Amino acid sequence: xxxxxxVVGFVEYVGDPASWTGQDGLLWRILEHSVYTVLAxxxxxxxxxxxxxxxxxxNRGSFLALNIANAGRALPTLGVLILVxxxxxxxxxxxxxxLVLLGVPPILASTYAGIRxxxxxxxxxxxxxxxxxxxxxxxxxxxxxxxxxxSGLRAATLQIVSTATIxxxxxxxxxxxxxLDSIATREYAQAMAAALLVAALAIAFDLVFAALTRVVxxxxxxGRRVARSRG
Amino acid sequence: xTEVLDYVSQSGDTVLSYLGEHIIMSIVPIGLxxxxxxxxxxxxxxxxxxxxxLLSMGGIAYSVPSIALFIVLPLVFGYQIISLTNIIVALTIxxxxxxxxxxxxxxxxxxxxxxLSATALGYGHLGRLLSVELPVAVPVIAAGLRxxxxxxxxxxxxxxxxxxxxxxxxxxxxxxxxxxxPIIVGLVLSVLLALSLxxxxxxxxxxxxxxxxxxxxx
Numbered sequence: 001x002x003x004x005x006x007v008v009g010f011v012e013y014v015g016d017p018a019s020w021t022g023q024d025g026l027l028w029r030i031l032e033h034s035v036y037t038v039l040a041x042x043x044x045x046x047x048x049x050x051x052x053x054x055x056x057x058x059n060r061g062s063f064l065a066l067n068i069a070n071a072g073r074a075l076p077t078l079g080v081l082i083l084v085x086x087x088x089x090x091x092x093x094x095x096x097x098x099l100v101l102l103g104v105p106p107i108l109a110s111t112y113a114g115i116r117x118x119x120x121x122x123x124x125x126x127x128x129x130x131x132x133x134x135x136x137x138x139x140x141x142x143x144x145x146x147x148x149x150x151s152g153l154r155a156a157t158l159q160i161v162s163t164a165t166i167x168x169x170x171x172x173x174x175x176x177x178x179x180l181d182s183i184a185t186r187e188y189a190q191a192m193a194a195a196l197l198v199a200a201l202a203i204a205f206d207l208v209f210a211a212l213t214r215v216v217x218x219x220x221x222x223g224r225r226v227a228r229s230r231g
Numbered sequence: 232x233t234e235v236l237d238y239v240s241q242s243g244d245t246v247l248s249y250l251g252e253h254i255i256m257s258i259v260p261i262g263l264x265x266x267x268x269x270x271x272x273x274x275x276x277x278x279x280x281x282x283x284x285l286l287s288m289g290g291i292a293y294s295v296p297s298i299a300l301f302i303v304l305p306l307v308f309g310y311q312i313i314s315l316t317n318i319i320v321a322l323t324i325x326x327x328x329x330x331x332x333x334x335x336x337x338x339x340x341x342x343x344x345x346x347l348s349a350t351a352l353g354y355g356h357l358g359r360l361l362s363v364e365l366p367v368a369v370p371v372i373a374a375g376l377r378x379x380x381x382x383x384x385x386x387x388x389x390x391x392x393x394x395x396x397x398x399x400x401x402x403x404x405x406x407x408x409x410x411x412x413p414i415i416v417g418l419v420l421s422v423l424l425a426l427s428l429x430x431x432x433x434x435x436x437x438x439x440x441x442x443x444x445x446x447x448x449x
Binding site for chain 1: 290291293294295296297298299300302303306378381382384385386388389391392393396398399401402403405406409410411414415417418421422425426429
């Protein structure tokens with residue numbers, strides 16, 4: 001097969017409306033892929049954010065939690081997915097376990113780092129104003145740590161979107177389906193389209209987070225420091 | 232547990248050869264990526280436009296799933312799909328994409344007065360890079376290397392989907408035969424490999440930056 005054929009085949013495949021619609025069309029695959037990603041990200045965040053905030057705020061148990069998270073990074077997602085699939089059942093659960101394990105370490109590490117890196121003077125000032133521990137966490141530490149926390153969520157999303165392709169090996173859908181099928185069928189045009197769509201999906205999710213950063217991060221934190229130091 | 236031991240005693244040789252393959256496929260891309268990322272990072276450091284172009288390219292490369300690169304790259308470059316080359320090229324692309332950011336950050340973390348002093352001492356561009364800037368940037372670059380290494384070890388196993396995945400082959404074997412022992416062996420060895428390579432990097436970093444310990448001890 002030469003380059004010419006791939007490109008021509010790719011253009012023909014993408015230009016054909018039939019490739020996009022129907023039960024195994026690309027649009028449906030994009031939707032499946034997004035659902036896996038959002039579900040896994042939400043669960044990873046539900047686990048990692050509270051733990052990260054807690055160990056960042058109290059600075060207790062951080063050594064243990066961070067080391068467990070780092071060892072988690074070393075777990076090959078493919079192996080986890082297959083092991084859980086054999087141990088339980090072949091449905092969405094093993095995929096969620098594998099993707100959540102992938103998402104937890106970056107969110108946990110950056111949430112912890114974000115809270116720890118808050119200027120101690122700011123925390124002292126909050127204590128001096130009579131804030132309780134809970135108020136300090138939510139009204140001082142979290143707002144200042146938000147950019148780092150969101151960057152952890154972005155890193156996790158990027159990895160989950162790209163790894164969700166392996167859901168296809170336990171007979172699930174998503175954009176991994178056309179990719180894996182192409183190994184057997186040699187319909188590489190389909191594989192290229194799916195690969196580009198995964199990348200596009202990752203970029204789309206990233207743009208959502210970039211927009212979110214603008215909306216939720218206080219202008220005092222995100223760079224208008226000059227105005228603050230003048231006062 | 233006995234199942235796992237039985238499996239190891241029966242197929243020890245296969246497991247060892249998968250492990251050897253796994254080590255090669257994880258380490259070679261790291262070395263290659265360093266060779267690409269250091270010149271690229273040097274070129275881009277302190278050039279904001281170039282930096283942001285390189286970093287967005289890296290971000291895009293990183294968001295393409297590995298299995299997609301394993302399938303598409305052989306079509307583009309014309310080598311065999313089931314080959315060490317294929318996995319190594321794909322992982323080199325990922326590793327470089329991740330490392331460039333750390334090289335740039337590391338080089339930019341070198342204080343201006345240090346660079347100026349080096350210039351005043353008579354270092355040329357290359358000499359200053361090799362004997363002043365890179366050593367000072369080691370902690371930041373090493374942090375990136377550690378992430379890249381652990382990620383690579385875990386990513387190599389995805390290659391098993393195209394029939395070349397080192398320890399990942401054990402996962403597929405387990406899936407095909409509905410047998411957990413090879414999967415557990417593969418997982419344990421893969422994590423051990425990642426953690427030992429990480430340990431080696433930490434030792435290497437200590438050896439390269441003796442001043443960090445001196446400063447901490449003061």
